[in-house]
Amino acid sequence: MQSLSSTYQAEFAPPPEPARGRSYGLAAAAHVLLFxxxxxxxxxxTQPTVVTAVAELWSSMPQQAAPKLMEPxxxxxxxxxxVKPEPPKPTPRPQPEPEVQQxxxxxxxxxxxxxxKKKALEKELAEKLRKDKLAKEKLAKEKADxxxxxxxxxxxxxxxxxxxxxxxxAERKKQEAQAKAEAARAEALRQExxxxxxxxxxxxxxxxxxxxxxxxxxxxxxxxxxxVGRIKPNITFPGDVPGNPRAEVEVRASNNGTILSRRLLxxxxxxxxxDAVLKAIDKTRVLPVDTDGRVPSVIVLGFRPLD
Numbered sequence: 215m216q217s218l219s220s221t222y223q224a225e226f227a228p229p230p231e232p233a234r235g236r237s238y239g240l241a242a243a244a245h246v247l248l249f250x251x252x253x254x255x256x257x258x259x260t261q262p263t264v265v266t267a268v269a270e271l272w273s274s275m276p277q278q279a280a281p282k283l284m285e286p287x288x289x290x291x292x293x294x295x296x297v298k299p300e301p302p303k304p305t306p307r308p309q310p311e312p313e314v315q316q317x318x319x320x321x322x323x324x325x326x327x328x329x330x331k332k333k334a335l336e337k338e339l340a341e342k343l344r345k346d347k348l349a350k351e352k353l354a355k356e357k358a359d360x361x362x363x364x365x366x367x368x369x370x371x372x373x374x375x376x377x378x379x380x381x382x383x384a385e386r387k388k389q390e391a392q393a394k395a396e397a398a399r400a401e402a403l404r405q406e407x408x409x410x411x412x413x414x415x416x417x418x419x420x421x422x423x424x425x426x427x428x429x430x431x432x433x434x435x436x437x438x439x440x441x442v443g444r445i446k447p448n449i450t451f452p453g454d455v456p457g458n459p460r461a462e463v464e465v466r467a468s469n470n471g472t473i474l475s476r477r478l479l480x481x482x483x484x485x486x487x488x489d490a491v492l493k494a495i496d497k498t499r500v501l502p503v504d505t506d507g508r509v510p511s512v513i514v515l516g517f518r519p520l521d
Contacts, residue, residue, distance in 0.1 A: 433513060437504045441465075442515055444502060448494035451487060455519040461488045462516050463495065471501040471509040479514065491517045 459482035466474045476495045481488050503509050 433510045434505045437510075438513065438515060441501060441513065442517060442521075445491075445494050445498045445515070446517065448497040449490050449517070450493070451490040451519065453486075455482070455484050455487050457483075458518050458520040459483050459487070460516050460518050461491045462514060463491060464512065464514050465495060465501070466512050467501050467509050468511075469509060471503060473499055473501060482517075487517075487519060 460480070461478065461482040462480035464477045464479050466476070468474055473495060476492060478488055478492065501509055
């Protein structure tokens with residue numbers, strides 16, 4: 215029985231694995247090479263090792279644990295969307311060393327200061343250019359104003375000279391006109407004196423006469439009274455005039471005494487009396503001659519009601 219069991223067991227047992235030790239050796243060598251390759255590949259990007267510590271806290275008094283959270287049954291996952299090709303991930307840049315970071319920071323700070331200094335210089339230059347431009351504009355404006363003022367002053371002086379010349383010309387013309395008038399008057403006076411001197415031989419005045427005419431002219435002293443006496447009988451006036459006012463009339467006549475016109479020079483204050491006097495002159499028509507046989511061309515007569 216024992217031999218049968220052993221034979222059965224040997225028949226149905228799995229065959230032994232061949233070369234197991236060699237397989238273990240190859241696997242160990244492959245792992246060593248893998249670790250060496252990983253170390254060489256990651257050596258250039260080694261970062262400082264950060265030491266972390268984990269502490270587990272225990273309560274001073276025993277406490278019962280809470281019941282285990284029962285998670286709900288997961289819902290069926292939705293059908294996945296069509297797989298889209300993921301974009302290639304950027305290759306991580308190696309982090310610079312602290313010294314490189316400090317040097318880069320110093321370079322950046324220096325560049326920032328240079329930029330600020332450059333901006334300050336540009337601002338200062340722009341301000342200077344602006345001030346220079348304003349100064350040039352101010353100088354140009356002052357020059358233009360000065361030239362304008364000088365031009366206006368010259369124009370005023372020219373106008374003043376022209377006005378003075380016009381005044382002098384007008385004064386000269388006035389003086390010339392006055393001189394001509396004086397000369398004309400002097401010539402007229404000379405001619406008159408010459409005529410007077412030529413006619414003195416035939417003058418009819420007395421020894422004490424002061425006139426310059428050959429004969430005395432004008433009506434005689436009694437001629438006006440004679441005319442009033444001639445005209446007054448033709449006055450038709452009913453009633454009395456209080457105060458005995460005087461109406462003064464200018465009478466013009468021809469050489470033969472015919473009355474040409476009459477004009478009331480001064481009213482008596484009584485229109486009826488004035489009208490009666492004028493009608494009486496019209497009725498008279500002809501004036502008598504004076505003692506020298508002539509009739510004055512113009513004579514003024516006065517009429518009173520009670521005279």
